[in-house]
Amino acid sequence: MSGRRLSQGGLIDRSRLLRFRFDGRDFTGHPGDTLASALLASGVRVMGRSFKYHRPRGLWGAWFDDPNAVFNVRLRGDELPNCPATTTALVDGMQARAVNAWPNAENDLKGGLDLFHRWLGAGFYYKTFMWPDWHLFEPSIRKMAGLGAVDGKAIDGYVADQLHDDCDLLVAGGGAAGLAAARAAAEAGYSVVLADDHPTLGGSLYQGDEPIEGEEPQAWVAAQVAAIRAAGGRILTSTTVFGLYDHGLAALAEDRGFARAPRLWRLRARRTLVATGAMDRPITFADNDRPGVMSLQGAAEFLGRYGVLAGQRIAVLSNNSHSAPIVARLRAAGAEVIEADPAEGAPRALGGKRLSGVQIGARKIDCDTLLVSGGLTPTVHLWRHAGGKLDWSAEKAAFVPGAGPDHMLAAGAANGTFDLDPALAEARAAALGTPHATGASGYRVRPLWPQPGSKGRQWIDFQHDVTLKDVELAARENYVSVEHLKRYTTLGMAADQGKTANMAGLAAMAAIQGRPIPEVGTTTFRPPFVPVPMELYHGTRRGQAVNPLKRLELEPQHRAAGAAMGEYGGWLRPAWYGPEDQSAITAEVQAARQAAGVFDGSPLGKIEVMGPDAAAFVNFIYYNTIATLEPGHIRYGFMLRENGLIFDDGVIARLAEDRFLISCSSSHVAGVEAMLESWRQDGNDPDRIFVHDTTQHWATITVTGPQARAIVAALDTGADPATLAHMTLTEGRFGDSPLRIARVSFTGDASFELSVPASRAADLWQAVLAAGTPLGARPIGLEAMSVLRAEKGFIMVGKDTDGETMPHDLGFDVPRRKKKAAFVGDRALQTEAANAADRRQLVGLRVADSGTVLPTGAHIVTGDGPQRSIGFVTSSYFSPTLDRPIALALLESGQQRIGDRVQLRHLGQSLSATVTAPCALDPEGERLNA
Template sequence: MTRLSGGLIDRSRTLSFTFDGKRYHGHPGDTLASALLANGLRLMGRSFKYHRPRGVLCAGSEEPNALVELRSGARQEPNTRATTVELFDGLEARSQNRWPSLGFDALAVNDLLAPFFTAGFYYKTFMWPKGFWEKLYEPAIRKAAGLGSLSMRPDPDAYERGYLHCDLLVIGAGAAGLAAALTAVRSGARVILTDEDFRPGGRLLSETETLDGARASDWISALKAELESLPNIRVMQRTTVFGVYDHGIYGAVERVSDHLAEPGHRVRQTLWRITAKRAVLAAGATERPIAFADNDRPGIMLAGAMRAYANRWAASPSETIAVFTNNDDGHRTARDLAAKGVHVAAVIDPRPEARACADYRLIAGGIVTGARGRLGLTAIQVQANGKSEWIDCGAMGVSGGWNPNVHLFSHHRGRPVWNDALQAFLPGEGGPSGLLPAGAAAGCFSTAAALRSGAETARSALQEIGIAARLPNLPCADEEGYTIAPTFYVPGKKRAWVDFQNDVTVKDIKLAHAENMRPVEHLKRYTTLGMATDQGKTANVTGLAVMAELDKRSIPETGTTIFRPPFTPVALSVLGGGDTGLHFRPRRLTPTHYWAEGQGAVFVEVGQWIRAQYYPRVGETHWRQSVDREARAVRRGVGLCDVTSLGKIDVQGAHAGEFLNRLYSNMMATLKIGRVRYGLMLREDGFAYDDGTCARLGEDHYVVTTTTANAGLVYRNMEFARQCLWPELDVQLISTTDAWAQIAAAGPKSRALLDRIVDGFDLSNEVFPFMACAALTVCGGLRARLFRISFSGELAYEIAVPARYGHALMERLMELGADLGATPYGTEALGVLRIEKGHAAGAELNGQTTAAMIGLGSMVSQKKDSVGAVMSRRDGLASDKRRLVGLQPLDPAGKVVSGSHLFALDAPRSLDTDQGWITSACYSPHVGSMIGLGFLENGDERLGEVIVAANPLEGESAHLRVVPAHFVDPGGARLRE
């Protein structure tokens, strides 16, 4: 066991967990990584490409190596960083990318083949033969070079989305973040403090230094208690701000119950959209390694991580350690571990002037040139003063310096600038407005400087929004400076890793340089440096430094490294935020929905609407049987269909008629009160847009209808016309689609049926003819609107009542119409009836057709202007001779397939000879065969001709006769009966 004394773990409780099936124990406060180290495990994963054995490199979310699969069943979760997994009782974890086991991995043979797998390998090797990439290479590579695996089952957990607002958002609860939050909260500002860790304190939790002479964790606890007692701050642990968006909007994920075995009644994670007037970026800094031969041996980790494991988690990867550092901070690791009783074999510092800060062997002016121990470090090779020696150790802390976490700052084209003293990029010009870096993220590395920076930055941020804040009394803290000499890699012949997760070595960067892939953007894509799930947090600056040296330029001349959201990986589940299944989008139910459900209706989605598609009856085994029966019922008796989903827009005002004149291509102002007119709308480019009816209920009052699909869009366009084009007109609009339930009663017996519900209203043809409308009452006083319009070609009405009466009206009509054969019909029969009648619908009004093509060219009034009128007269549209025709197979059993293209009988089939296409097709019980509608070149002059409909998708073609588009009652006598 390598558990040390002290630490911020709760030793009074023991947690049991498994890794690769074997049982281990840890304590509350442990992460999976710290618990594994405490149990003596250094080997935690395999690398992506070479399957090299890997241990943990970091102690935070930047971890590239220790990726594990958690849980089992549907909750199985791949690619989780062991360093961020909070230990819970019963946790199951497995290593990834190895077979058959972590200790022996067959694909480690890739490591021996490494000379072939250099940068650009894929680009050079898998080029030929052409078809092989998709079929052979890619699947094989994906299998071999994978990360974890998915459960392939639906995620059983719930996710949600939330919105928060504040004056100041503080990102990070380390020294700077806590000082910023304290400053802001005492000023009365509304504050949100977020931190990705499960415990506030940041780096302070991992250090032994004191604040005002006491342990840092005591100061943090007292501060936490104060913050939690105040109403104007929300402290959000386990919350990562992953991106900065426009106008002070920040994306954050709160891991609500990732630390529990199962979420229970809670959500798993919440996606927060935080709108903040100002934000302080106190995200700290990330340490970077130094590349040397075999620097990826399990047991070699960042010096700061090694110190964190010892101080915070009381765990050491080994009883004997070494440290390799080019800066003062690395020496603290040796000091702290020695103080905990761990044997420090040596500290190697390339700086000849380096001084030891405790009692350990210091090799100043030395470098590490090699490492032994395939599954766990056993010794390191050190070169100093011209001599080389092997030093035995089971772990080594490496520090190549610290990179401020500028990620969020660079989300809005913010360009970090190089600082020579710190050998790191700091936030520079640009960046998201309102986001102010502080603490280590701004290059203030000592605790005292970070505290001051946090407080002062918060004060300036609040000042900008008019809130006066005073600097709090900050605790007396460590002011120690930080000196560093640039050592990014140790030259050598063997491979030295820069990007651990993507297996990019110094050699790969040299190859990219030799092959002229020198700009950082090319370097990145050629070698895949920084393209793994850790986004190169520990690798990018080192990669850049190696390229700079090869190019004999400075680092800032070579380039910079910027970051895009997300800061750490974000699961798609939480981005979906619960918009799954029935919650994917709103579902709109018609007023008769539950009635239809009671009738056993089959439903269909029409945009957001759920409409009855057909109503199967006992004994009907195929949908066509139901649809044919429903269509016949309308032609012979009376059918009832809920048509509520068609858009209804109420238009009122002194200029309502004039307004509609300008929107519809035909005249509407001349419509008489109590009458309905069919209306066709064009788009401003002259193509047909939408159709419907326009009913005039009063001098200043019209109700227009739109197709179901375009209801929202037509309303939007009408508002555009009202507000933007003709604001001088006195007209008001409101959508009443949801306010009125509308039921079509169609068929020769529809008048007889409606006669039974109207309150003394004369429905006779003389008083209420075709295209009449009226406001009236039905069923003994219920207000209603009645329109004598027909989509089926039969005598028909549409009756509208307040939406809440729709269900009752349908029941009443069915009950009163039983002897008339009243039959409910769905959208399928509705479609059959309208194709039989030759009415254009969505398939015909598809945005590529003109009024003339659907036979309504004469409707576009030449006497007035309307939307699209000018453009409809342009050459290309006016000369289009394709016309809507009916199509009928010569063989009554023949098929008519919509989408088929039309050709003259003996013409070759090519684009040049294409004469149109079939828009709609169905089986017509009235005709007794399949029928279709389609656009055909000069179709109006070719009635009776036989043409070919080709369906190359199915390799079929059929002979069809061109007929008028009205298969039913071409003269329209039935409408007017």
Template sequence: MTARRLGTGGLIDRSTPLGFRFDGQPLRGYAGDTLASALLGAGVGIVGRSFKYHRPRGVWGAWTDDPNAIFDVRMGRVTKPNVHGATTPLEDGMILKSVNAFPSARFDLKGALDLLHPVLPAGFYYKTFMWPNWHLFEPAIRKMAGLGQVLPSAGQDQSSLQIHDQCDLLVVGAGPAGLAAARTAAEAGQNVVLVDDHREPGGSLHDDPVAIDGQPATAWITAQADAIKAAGGRIMTRTSAFGVYDHGLISLHQAAEFAGQPTMIKMRVRRMILASGSIDRPVVFENNDRPGVMSIGAAASYLNRYGVLVGERITCIGAPHQTGRHAARFTKAGAEVRQIDPATTDIGAIGRRHLRAVSAGTSRHTADAAVCTAGQTPLIHLWSQAGGHLGWDPGRACFLPTEGPKMIQVIGAARGQDKLAACIEDGVRAARSQPLAPLADVAAVTAGKPRSGRQWIDFQNDVTTKDVTLAARENYASVEHLKRYTTLGMATDQGKTSNINGLTALAAALDRPVDQVGTTRFRPPYAPVPLQLYRGAKHDQQHAPLKRSPLEPACRAAGAAMAEYGGWLRPAWYGPDMDSAVKAECLRARQFAAIMDASTLGKIEVMGPDAADFLNFVYYNTLKTLRIGQLRYGFLLTERGAIYDDGVVGRLGENHFLVSSSSSHADGVTSLLEAWRQDGNDPDQIFVHDVTQQWGTVTVAGPKARDVLAGLDLGISLDRADFPHMTLQIAEFDGQPARIARVSFTGDLSFEISVPRQLAPALWDRLIHAGEPYGAGPVGLEASSVLRAEKGYIIIGKDTDGDTIPPDLGFVAPRDRKTRPYVGDRGLMMDAALSSDRQHLVGLDVIGSDQRLPVGAHIVEPTGTGQRSIGFVTSSYDSPTLGHPIALALLRGGFGRIGDDLTLYHLGRERQAKVINPCVFDPEGTRLHA
């Protein structure tokens, strides 16, 4: 191929040269070039290698139908693999590397594989490497597989901008049909969006410029675009509609600069007009994959869009009415042109690395470019994605849209129109929701008998007519089997160039009509899109934002080491060293008082006339009998009876309840309550509100808790008789209501004070100041976890698993006594739930060591062949209060094993422990009720 850049013509800007490199060679293009047009303009013929045989490949197409010009591209610190050269704009400083080639596309050491093609037919890997063992060959085959190379993309934003949009009418394709449709609809008052994946509207009019209504094509395009915008319509260029989904959702990819952030537009539409056009179907002939053989439409596009003449001696292969107008333009541009009709003779390409000549029958013609068309293939991928059916048109030798969704209408070349005036008329009629004119009948295209040489159908994946015949002979007669057996249509062009020829070859091999062979279903995306498009803004902290307490600044000022717990940033301990800090904080809580940030606890208000019955239904425990001002501990269960969350429920009024959940489960509990509210209940009688972020909470727990709280003058009596354990009172703090609950997570006298969020810092400061005379001070979550384990209190998800039910923790009474239905009741009555051999929560006392047990260590017992696990350690700590390690565990039949000695196994080491009750601190509860 001796392609060259012309001095004039095209849509490029010759005043803005752009430097780039390809396989180490410095080259130059211009603003407005694509990678493919820049390479052709620089005279580069071989741009890559085929997947299997590593045969040299040149540019075939000028847009998404090109399967050959694929590159790894680096620009600055950003590297992207498998960049589509025919659609990617050239930028100054780009470094292109051919894929599937070493050391370069021009000279590839693996090109010798082509010599082995007789023993490497389609499906050879399914047969050849089965003996003696596939795994012996697998590493080498996997190393050779693939195209580009994925490298770290330092400096590149790996997310995309996500936009939700809507319109009355989405027109896909800004060619003549699409422009006519969008203008007509916009001027009729519809909310119209016109999208096209090129940088400018116009479509085929830029590849084949003809006069319309007595004016040049460019002037007509400008007039249509201006009219659309004037009528309020929108035109989105460099925007590809790549997927059609349910309920009128169309996914759009709006491309950015190479290192920029692409945009995903999720467009909801009432109606869509598909004016996606058509592409050239390759002519199948001997060695038709040689560099220099390309689509005639692509050659016209490179000439008229980019000012590149693809050869000096061009052979046009196709029916005269399909090639004549283009041939005249190539001649005018300075090429020597010859036309060959494949229906009249057999054809072959001659040349090894490049096309040197074309043979026609017994004649041979020198040529450096062969531009081909076997007819037009409509681009109806989006129609097929939406569930539209396809019918075979024997005259046009392609599939056309038939029955399908009413919201989509296919027009212009995409439905088989081949006349410009008819395409424009289609656009006008479709915009007005008028029936389209019937297609004109055409005579069937006949092709000459190809010679016996290798004839390519899928250029990238090296599928030949021989491979299709072999698949049919081995009874892979279904198009789905053919696709997977030969990889036909699985290249990066997604079968745009290969499907029709592949189906035709299969039909011939099976001696069936093409319409009986059928076709595969097209799937999103229509064309390759960057993976980052699927990674929107909702990732990392933007996907699950780290929740923050209103007391975070105060805790940090007190020396807190902050850590993430259940999606919240919380104080883990106070001081520089974890071990010493946790020990000191545990002793402070047991001897004096702990002041803790509890703002993260879930606070969900449930109100309404049916609130009591509703909570009684969703909770395992009986809550309907709860009196105003009382608190009750309870469990929320899944429908199979497993524990989902635990917490305290308080009754603020006759129809007003406050549900407290674990910190990490506030969102989940809200969703669960809302789901049950709408399932079998009157939603107007029950209301669920998550108020977690509206309140700040400080817990004061320990023997001196009452003395510390007395310093705040809350206006209520804190005496034991007036404020017993598991009750709730409304007090006042700084003129605002304060909810105070006598509830404990440490097993000591404890008060939880909740105030409006803005008052939380003042509450914290006052409590810290009031606690100083009594030795009270801040305590973090790590120490709190030790304190609760001393009492045998659980943490959901740590001391329970997905199979734990309340009786496993010793909470049996509601199952035995509750008469009203509740969520999970049936699951708790199944044989598995009633078994005495379930895993129960127990405590473990370490034997013969002062080292705590590893969390996750398995409790084992001997069997006839070794050991089996009968449980595992869920929590394990050094207890400063008791002076020895403590642990909690889930143990099979644990309630009946109290007092037994057990063996634990962890990472090859065995430990000994005794089964005890979970509560090892103040089992009588004296301090709790002080």
């Protein structure tokens, strides 16, 4: 035996030595170790500091139940924060440092905060830092808050695979019950996935030497694994089922080692069996947080899996029958073990940074380690994730799974069946769906809960420094709900999510109130079950993969023409052509108004809705009446959310009686398609309505301006633009390709949208420019188009609307009053809020000084008394056409304020403007047909 490492036993590979550093000191371990087991084997006691008082903390548990040892870990240039030492596999060359400690866990300078604990009780920050101003204290408090430090550069390269799969039965937990259930189901022909968070299956079987079904634990586990695989079952080790969601969805985190990013499994299981075992509960007594006070089961795990003795002279405090075999094994491993009954008197841990003994009533026991077991608590988190209820078992002094969804099962210790043979029988029956009667339990426990009024500092939440006195204080201040208790004291909000603290906390609250524990209830269990790396959620979504930039078919042509490319709504599009200054945009606006502008409108949505019920469907989707639209005609309209707010605007064309083409905003195509699909499947026959996004199949080139009709006429399309009325559509040919010509305007001038298959975009672009250049036409970018539409008072959804805008705020009130057919959002438009007189409405703004362009976002404020915002500028430009600034705004009761002078504020600057109608150019619409 070297240090506390035994010369034999455990699941580690003693033939290889791994070197690592912790808090600047060198240590060694073996393959199969965790950081915690290697440090414990080397005699390290202090592995962390508590969050609030910076008290020294040692190991409590051996796996996910340990709240104390949390490290920042670096390996070959990569660093990850907040790694639990008990679940982080040791790798050669690791450098670990305890979080929340400086310069190290052993000697933390902030440990002096504990001297002030009398004034730093629960809720002290709520009471102390309100006067004179919270913001004076906020910077310092934020610096002290948090646990790990994130090195952004170190994790830049981390990505995580995300996999999707399904199975008949998901077994969460690879202990005895999980293995037995998985084998029974696999051999019965079910598709089985067994997931366990350890690299080696077996669960708590290694805590004792007892054989299982006549075999040694390792041999039995190997036999089950071989049988499961032979029957076609799949086994995922080092994989945590961290959340259960609706419709049988399970989220699994597969840990592939520190040097490789984890994988996220989204697994849909027709049935899920929770076989997650049980946790050992702490016993609450004075100074029970000293390094050296550990879980009895945790010590058994360190011995069985890693060949490490928790101490040499060990005292054991236990209130249940499961302690006897563990005590026997500790003695067999060479430890001196003194058993004590916590009922002999109020225990008190002795010592400072290291435990020196325990006082129990008049009896003092000298020891270097105190192992405690306050009873077993089934690990029911996943059961609660899926909506399962909990029942209180007085016999077991624990909550156990109660009624649950039909697809959920529980077996073994997770179900409160703590004896091995009954657990195996229960698991096999559950896996096969056969009846099973649970026999009498051999487990015995004497309830041992916190006693209000006890002397000394008795710790309930080790990481967050919540004591029994904090719970008593919360009760005195009327925080009697466990949910309120949690938030007021932060009990159960540590990295272990209350796995060690919740039962003691709610038991203390029950005792204070004089109520039974089940009446107090439990806090809400939420995923993830254990902390999981952030990269797990983003997967490969980083950089361009977060929201892949869409590229235009005509990008080479735009670049050749000198386009300044920019990202607009997820598309890389021309902002303008030529030098990077306002003059290029001005020239494009003037060309479009005086001759013609040629604009690449390909990103505009082109979603087709087809089928026998298509007409009724789009009439329901749109705020405007679409049922009366005739084939070949186009109508402008809005799509609303169910709350009546504007989701998108655009035009819809009727191609045939049963076929419609929706042209939505470029940035909303995916959202509109998702909305259409959602409603298609809700209350409709999906076999009579079909939605197909053809946006990237078609390229669209818009020609707008006085010469637009002449340019289109010069193309050999087979259609006469002179006969095409505004808001109509016709079909023609461009060479041997189909061509759609839509008479739609976003500028207020005569405009034609020409759409061809994307493969013919370059040819059409060249043909349009060849016909238009002699007439003064030129390409225009999105910035010029934005000015052109603002001159006419045309909106951009998301820019000239906000999260409260309804159609009548923009002047479109008729459908709300007269449309008889139901539509999305109809009821919301009749609410009191929708009819409020002070709603923000779209208006224009005009400034007296022709050189002042109002800042976008500037607030319109009240003029009298304390100023408040009554609106804001949504769009603002200098109009080359009008030779003056123009602006659009949302203003309270805006339509009633036209002609009024209003005040604006922006970053300390005072401005003024006159409220006008939104349309600043050609309000009669004469240019549209010029």
